[in-house]
Amino acid sequence: MALKQLTDEISLIPGLVNVYILQTDDGLAVLDTGFPGSTKKILAGVRALGRTPTDVRHIILTHCHPDHIGNAAALKRDTGAIVWAHPIDAPMIEAGTTMRPPMTPSPGLRNLLLGKLLAGRVSQVEPTKVDRLLEDGDSPPFAPDMTVIHVPGHCAGQIALFWRRHGGVLFTADACINRGGLKLAIGTEDPQLALASLAKLATFDFDKVLVMHGNPIMADGSEQFRRTEFDTFPKKREI
Ligand SMILES: [Zn+2]
Numbered sequence: 223m224a225l226k227q228l229t230d231e232i233s234l235i236p237g238l239v240n241v242y243i244l245q246t247d248d249g250l251a252v253l254d255t256g257f258p259g260s261t262k263k264i265l266a267g268v269r270a271l272g273r274t275p276t277d278v279r280h281i282i283l284t285h286c287h288p289d290h291i292g293n294a295a296a297l298k299r300d301t302g303a304i305v306w307a308h309p310i311d312a313p314m315i316e317a318g319t320t321m322r323p324p325m326t327p328s329p330g331l332r333n334l335l336l337g338k339l340l341a342g343r344v345s346q347v348e349p350t351k352v353d354r355l356l357e358d359g360d361s362p363p364f365a366p367d368m369t370v371i372h373v374p375g376h377c378a379g380q381i382a383l384f385w386r387r388h389g390g391v392l393f394t395a396d397a398c399i400n401r402g403g404l405k406l407a408i409g410t411e412d413p414q415l416a417l418a419s420l421a422k423l424a425t426f427d428f429d430k431v432l433v434m435h436g437n438p439i440m441a442d443g444s445e446q447f448r449r450t451e452f453d454t455f456p457k458k459r460e461i
Pocket residue numbers: 285287376377396407
């Protein structure tokens with residue numbers, strides 16, 4: 223079981239999609255749940271912390287894509303946890319339909335090819351009831367020093383989380399990934415909104431950048447983030 227302890231209260235289960243386990247004021251919170259079929263792996267991570275499934279009290283879903291909500295229903299069943307998400311994505315999660323096509327591939331041939339490869343591969347997952355909503359500026363009751371940041375673009379109802387601990391911890395959702403440096407995710411619903419959301423995140427001061435795809439950045443996060451020149455999209459031709 224590859225569980226990485228990043229800080230006293232943040233553990234990472236690394237994979238194609240990362241899953242984080244947070245120790246909060248009210249038990250454990252699982253942040254995103256991976257592609258369907260990873261429930262056992264996540265619960266093994268909980269046990270590796272010396273805890274049991276019922277210690278998981280919260281499941282936070284950053285957005286409705288299948289690689290993030292794939293085990294939410296099963297985990298909720300096994301743990302009895304409360305599921306949290308943004309109101310724009312909650313209906314998608316509750317329907318188990320996970321993509322709002324069309325997505326625009328981020329610049330670069332690799333993104334275009336991967337986008338084509340992955341598009342529609344998992345278009346339906348087990349629906350999950352969203353129990354509570356998280357909106358921009360909210361602080362969840364289980365982590366009062368955490369702030370929700372609405373970061374639409376990649377997905378309309380996407381949220382990042384800023385935790386005022388250890389010099390600031392930013393959970394980016396898929397606003398960016400960290401594969402060979404910080405960059406845009408493979409695709410995005412609204413390119414201009416995606417870039418605006420990155421500019422919004424850059425206004426926060428944080429030491430750690432915890433992405434859902436790729437390696438965590440454990441120091442000088444703001445500096446690295448602000449130094450990054452994210453790809454820009456070709457401007458739409460004006461008519
Ligand atoms: Zn996504």
